[in-house]
Amino acid sequence: MPIDPPPVTPAQRRAGYGILAAVLVGILGIAGGVVAMLPRGPAKPAMSVVGGPFRLQSSKGGILDSATLAGRPFLVFFGFTRCPNVCPTTLADLSNLIDDLHKAGGDIGAYYITLDPERDDAAVLRDYMGSFSDSITGLTGTREEIDRVARSYRVFSKKVPLPGGDYTLEHTLMVYLMDRNGGFVGPLDLAAGHGLALRQIQAVL
Amino acid sequence: MSKLFRRRATGSLVALALLAVPAGAHEYKAGALAIAHPWTRATPNGAKVGGGYLSVTNTGTAPDTLLGATVTGADHVEIHSMTMDGTVMKMAPVPGGLVIAPGATVTLAPGGYHMMFVDLTAPLKKGERVKGTLRFEKAGTVPVEFAVEAIGAKAPEGAQGAAGGHDHAH
Numbered sequence: 001m002p003i004d005p006p007p008v009t010p011a012q013r014r015a016g017y018g019i020l021a022a023v024l025v026g027i028l029g030i031a032g033g034v035v036a037m038l039p040r041g042p043a044k045p046a047m048s049v050v051g052g053p054f055r056l057q058s059s060k061g062g063i064l065d066s067a068t069l070a071g072r073p074f075l076v077f078f079g080f081t082r083c084p085n086v087c088p089t090t091l092a093d094l095s096n097l098i099d100d101l102h103k104a105g106g107d108i109g110a111y112y113i114t115l116d117p118e119r120d121d122a123a124v125l126r127d128y129m130g131s132f133s134d135s136i137t138g139l140t141g142t143r144e145e146i147d148r149v150a151r152s153y154r155v156f157s158k159k160v161p162l163p164g165g166d167y168t169l170e171h172t173l174m175v176y177l178m179d180r181n182g183g184f185v186g187p188l189d190l191a192a193g194h195g196l197a198l199r200q201i202q203a204v205l
Numbered sequence: 206m207s208k209l210f211r212r213r214a215t216g217s218l219v220a221l222a223l224l225a226v227p228a229g230a231h232e233y234k235a236g237a238l239a240i241a242h243p244w245t246r247a248t249p250n251g252a253k254v255g256g257g258y259l260s261v262t263n264t265g266t267a268p269d270t271l272l273g274a275t276v277t278g279a280d281h282v283e284i285h286s287m288t289m290d291g292t293v294m295k296m297a298p299v300p301g302g303l304v305i306a307p308g309a310t311v312t313l314a315p316g317g318y319h320m321m322f323v324d325l326t327a328p329l330k331k332g333e334r335v336k337g338t339l340r341f342e343k344a345g346t347v348p349v350e351f352a353v354e355a356i357g358a359k360a361p362e363g364a365q366g367a368a369g370g371h372d373h374a375h
Binding site for chain 1: 246248249250251252253254255256281283285287289292293294295296297298315316319321322323355356357358359
């Protein structure tokens with residue numbers, strides 16, 4: 001059974017208006033403060049919190065400096081060659097996707113950064129990447145360089161010891177779509193078939 | 206833990222549905238166990254590891270355990286679990302092997318439990334069959350062949366959803 005609210009007395013109504021007025025004044029005060037704190041002059045460019053510059057050894061020889069990518073959107077993802085399960089599938093998926101993009105008249109470079117630089121040197125990557133699209137470049141570097149780029153992309157990775165004294169890696173499994181300024185657009189959705197991922201890429205080209 | 210287990214169990218059911226009846230499937234019987242279509246993927250150049258997949262159904266009344274495996278051309282084989290925690294892929298060895306309860310089917314498939322072929326001496330090539338063995342606690346050692354699918358295969362050829370047949374012959 002709903003209970004009827006007790007009738008409001010004129011005194012209560014006056015008190016209610018008073019509280020409402022106080023709240024309004026408070027909101028105006030806060031808004032004023034926010035306006036006062038806004039930066040003056042031209043707005044700064046938006047800073048991307050995911051991604052950042054890198055200079056790494058390329059599976060195609062030499063050093064790849066991300067500065068040379070300026071003006072072109074690109075894809076970045078992380079893995080390692082001793083990954084049996086999902087890394088080769090992702091690389092193969094991307095190879096197919098880039099083939100489709102080429103057929104549609106588009107192009108994008110993809111960069112596969114190893115999280116296991118101790119075992120994946122440039123020669124190992126050169127061999128390995130030969131099995132996939134030419135548009136995908138493998139990148140490696142020193143442990144410090146890899147840690148730095150992984151941090152800037154907010155990549156999680158952890159060594160998991162295996163019974164034989166060997167190790168494998170747990171890591172973030174995501175393909176980062178970056179715009180022509182190196183800003184993070186979003187993760188490429190490969191799970192939903194190529195159509196969606198293709199449209200995601202074409203939207204930034 | 207129980208949540209993790211449920212997720213794995215669901216994954217296995219989905220994988221099982223995908224694996225339903227691959228064309229050219231091969232099967233093995235070992236006592237109460239029915240082993241369906243062991244398969245692997247072609248490996249990229251110079252790859253030191255590969256993944257092994259199959260499903261095992263226990264038609265008997267006692268549990269059995271998949272303890273290990275061997276495959277020609279690999280130093281050894283490990284059984285791992287793979288789970289996704291958000292966007293992070295988690296990997297872990299499965300200590301003590303995979304138990305197959307009576308009436309249950311355990312599926313090893315990309316994105317879940319899998320075998321890891323460690324230290325391959327030669328690349329696995331699509332269309333080939335590689336010999337190996339599976340070692341069970343009760344059914345003993347069972348010789349099998351792994352069908353080698355494409356590098357990007359997510360399921361054996363002919364199975365529904367096997368869309369990843371990528372063949373970059375560079």
